[in-house]
Amino acid sequence: MRIAVIGGGLAGLTAAAYLSEHPDVEGVVFERSPQLGGRAFTYQKSGFTLNYGAHAVYGIDRNTISQMKQELGLQFESKQVDKRRVVYAKHNQLTLAPLDFMNIMKTNVLSTMEKVRFVGEVAAIIANIHQLKNYPTLGEYLDHSHAAGDVKELWEHLVCSNFFITPEEARKVPGTVIAEYYHNLFLSSKPVNYILGSWAVITDQLQQKIENSGRWSISVKEPVESFRKEGSSLILNTKTRENLEFDAVIFAIPVQQVCKIMEETPWETSFEPYADSTSTEVLVYDVGFSKVVARPFHYISDMDNKMFISDVSATDHTVVPENGQLLQGIAYLNDHFDSDEERKAYMDNKTSKMEELFDQFYPGWRDSLEVKRVSKKAMVSSVKNIASNQLLPNTLAGVPFYFCGDGCVGKGELAERAFSSARNVAQSLLAGLNKPEALSS
Ligand SMILES: Cc1cc2nc3c(=O)[nH]c(=O)nc-3n(C[C@H](O)[C@H](O)[C@H](O)COP(=O)(O)OP(=O)(O)OC[C@H]3O[C@@H](n4cnc5c(N)ncnc54)[C@H](O)[C@@H]3O)c2cc1C
Secondary structure (H helix, E strand, O other): OEEEEEEEEEEHHHHHHHOOOOOOOEEEEOOOOOOOOHOOOOEOOEEEEEEOOOOEEEHHHHOOOHHHHHOOOOOOOOOEEEEHHEEEEEEOOOEEEOHHHHHHHOOOOOOOHHHHHHHHHHHHHHHHOOHHHHOOOOHHHHHHOOHHHHHHHHHHHHHHHHHOHHHHHHOOOHHHHHOOOOOOHHOOOOOOOEEEEOOHHEEEEEEEEHHOOOEEEEOOOOEEEEEEEEOOOOEEEEEOOOOEEEEEEEEEOOOOOHHOOOOOOOOOOHHHHHOOOOOEEEEEEEEEEEOOOOOOOOEEOOOOOOOOEEEEHOOOOOOOOOOOEEEEEEOOOOOOOHHHHHHHHHHHHHHHHHOOOHHHHHHHHHHHHEEEEEEEEEEEEOOOOOOOOEEOOOOOOOOOOOOOOOEEOOOHHHHHHHHHOOOOHHHHHHHHHHOHHHHHH
């Protein structure tokens, strides 16, 4: 069987790595850019290792990446963010983020009665008996809940920071999605871990596995531009080659790009329900310093301005030169603007608020600045997991292709959904191949 994987990000490389283990499967990964990794692309600058997206893994012990570690024989280490150094800022007061029982008891974002109430909420989520899962959205649950305002605000804030969205959007996330997500996270003994050395540690091994199989190749700078079905074959045209024949094709690219490439094909209408799904976009402000300027905490979430700063190097010291410090600031963004001017003013305001946050906690940071990267439109998730959007299923009736990536149906959020959807797609293709009729044909 010959398979094409379109896209060399986390999802495409994962699908190809699983498939490359099967002796009867050969294939090609097509990647549009000169490098692999997609939004998890990692690069070196002045001794700093910078990720295009961040490399935090939520609930790593219950995360698909741990299954992949075992199944694909990946080797990597990870380190837990110190929960006692994770703080929330509210009305200029710093307090411990309520991440576990001890932090809940010490935090000032909740009063004593509210703490009892919140511990009850966490316990119900863990026991899978929380009513939240029966509500269409978090907002509807909170509207019916008798909890105090601060407990409601905390729910919104937790969802903001795990889903990278604004509080208004947090209220639109389906109750089932949140209940399942926090059931996993609250049960995890490792809520936030960094993969030591960044995403490249994973993508490099996936790449090696694919190439070492001898049956697969990876072709960069080769975007797939069009395709058609002829009999049982799928024919691809890329920027540099024509009429490449495959038995199966996996799209591992953002859903918006899938919908675009399907336009004017016989399958166009099947993608209409997914064409208007919105993505999650954030402002990213990475700064690398020649020395540790200050280390008041390892992560701060500013509840008033809806932004956070991770001191990445406090947990992953491998991403900085000796004595260096790497911070990543992220601001959640609204995505409704009446004009370009309004959008620009909003972005400028977010950028200066982020700089004010750096000024407040890292005074003099500009004097030690070695690297800086600001992205005002970084796509964290191809499909924002809110009630008005739909994740793209891994297969669609009447459409002869497979789909994976962080905008597709899968377990978890962000990179985990890219990994889990890709693993699902590869496993279902392999299961089909192992059926007796498939082997004899
Ligand atoms: C700022 C930021 C912070 C983040 N933080 C975290 C985090 O802490 N934890 C976490 O788990 N996740 C995080 N993420 C999300 C994570 O980076 C993504 O979920 C993940 O990288 C998505 O992988 P993917 O393979 O689905 O898609 P992509 O990475 O988008 O890969 C798609 C690939 O397809 C290629 N392509 C597109 N069209 C074509 C074509 N026609 N032909 C060939 N190739 C094509 C693209 O060039 C790209 O390489 C973050 C993302 C951002 C931006």
